Amino acid sequence: MSGVTARTLRHYDEIGLLAPATVGANGYRYYEREQLLRLQQILLLRQFGMDLATIAAVVHGEHDQIEALRAHQRRLLEQRNRLDRLAGTVADTITHLERGTAMPAEELFEGFRFTPETISELEAVAVERTGKTDQPYFEQIKRRTRDWSPEQFRQVEQAGAETERRLGALLREGVAPTDPAVFAVLDDDLAVQATLVTLDAGGVRGTGPGVRRGAGAAGAPGCAGSASGRVPA
Numbered sequence: 001m002s003g004v005t006a007r008t009l010r011h012y013d014e015i016g017l018l019a020p021a022t023v024g025a026n027g028y029r030y031y032e033r034e035q036l037l038r039l040q041q042i043l044l045l046r047q048f049g050m051d052l053a054t055i056a057a058v059v060h061g062e063h064d065q066i067e068a069l070r071a072h073q074r075r076l077l078e079q080r081n082r083l084d085r086l087a088g089t090v091a092d093t094i095t096h097l098e099r100g101t102a103m104p105a106e107e108l109f110e111g112f113r114f115t116p117e118t119i120s121e122l123e124a125v126a127v128e129r130t131g132k133t134d135q136p137y138f139e140q141i142k143r144r145t146r147d148w149s150p151e152q153f154r155q156v157e158q159a160g161a162e163t164e165r166r167l168g169a170l171l172r173e174g175v176a177p178t179d180p181a182v183f184a185v186l187d188d189d190l191a192v193q194a195t196l197v198t199l200d201a202g203g204v205r206g207t208g209p210g211v212r213r214g215a216g217a218a219g220a221p222g223c224a225g226s227a228s229g230r231v232p233a
Helices: 006-012 033-047 052-063 065-099 118-129 138-144 150-172 180-191
Strands: none
Touching: 033 052, 052 065, 065 118, 118 138, 150 180
């Protein structure tokens, strides 16, 4: 019914993650409604890439099952919305390519915008991956950008794209990573990052698990021009 093998269920029982309601004399494990709901929760958290130890900490620490499911639902909807936007961008790109028309540059990155929604989505992913609801890094970004206008968010996007353009140009010219010109670009990038998060004495973000490194201004989650990024498991 769930697609989970008997071997997996035995393993969950052995590590204390999911015990059956009863075990028959024949050794069969029987699961009732409570255990099936727990199994559903485990499978949901596995979909978010969480390891079993983290899942155990989450499910054992939750006392309100309905609220826990609501939280999972919110995060699933946030991820669905993000994927819908990305799918829309890809569909538009295909249409322009088929018609031989030029797609406006700003539309190419429509699914990668730096917006309050993007910040919340990445925070939700970080919560699911780490099992920690307290995410001070994201709280700081949300606090600092709470009163921002759409234009301010777009300025950070553009700053990130400009950073990557400048660094790419230096790379193509064969400029060494230690060249002052490279550090000049990075200094400008750090100045933009400082509008979002507090940097330590070395100019390095000290509390940023889950935010895309190199994404717009190298610190703005989800910006257009992202070089790379993932939420650590």
